[in-house]
Amino acid sequence: MTTETKITVLTTLVKLAAEKEQLRDGAAPDALGTWTKRRNGWGYACSECSGIAPMQYRYCPHCGYEMNGGNKNE
Numbered sequence: 127m128t129t130e131t132k133i134t135v136l137t138t139l140v141k142l143a144a145e146k147e148q149l150r151d152g153a154a155p156d157a158l159g160t161w162t163k164r165r166n167g168w169g170y171a172c173s174e175c176s177g178i179a180p181m182q183y184r185y186c187p188h189c190g191y192e193m194n195g196g197n198k199n200e
C-alpha cells in the first residue's frame with residue numbers, strides 16, 4: 127500500500143466518522159473511547175470513529191474523543 131493510498135483510506139475513514147458522528151446522539155458524556163491495536167495494519171483504531179492513529183493518544187486526532195489511555199486490548 128502506497129503512502130498516497132494510506133492517506134486516501136484515512137481521509138475516507140475520517141469522512142465516514144464525521145457522518146457517523148452526526149448520527150450518534152445522546153452518548154454518555156463521560157464515556158471514554160479505547161484504542162484497539164489493528165491486526166492487519168499499523169497503528170491503533172479509535173473505538174468511536176475507527177480512525178487510525180500511530181499511537182494511543184489521549185484524545186483521538188480524528189474525532190477528538192477522549193480516550194481512556196489504556197490498552198486493555200493487548
Ligand SMILES: [Zn+2]
Pocket residue numbers: 172173174175176177186187188189190191
Ligand atoms: Zn476517533
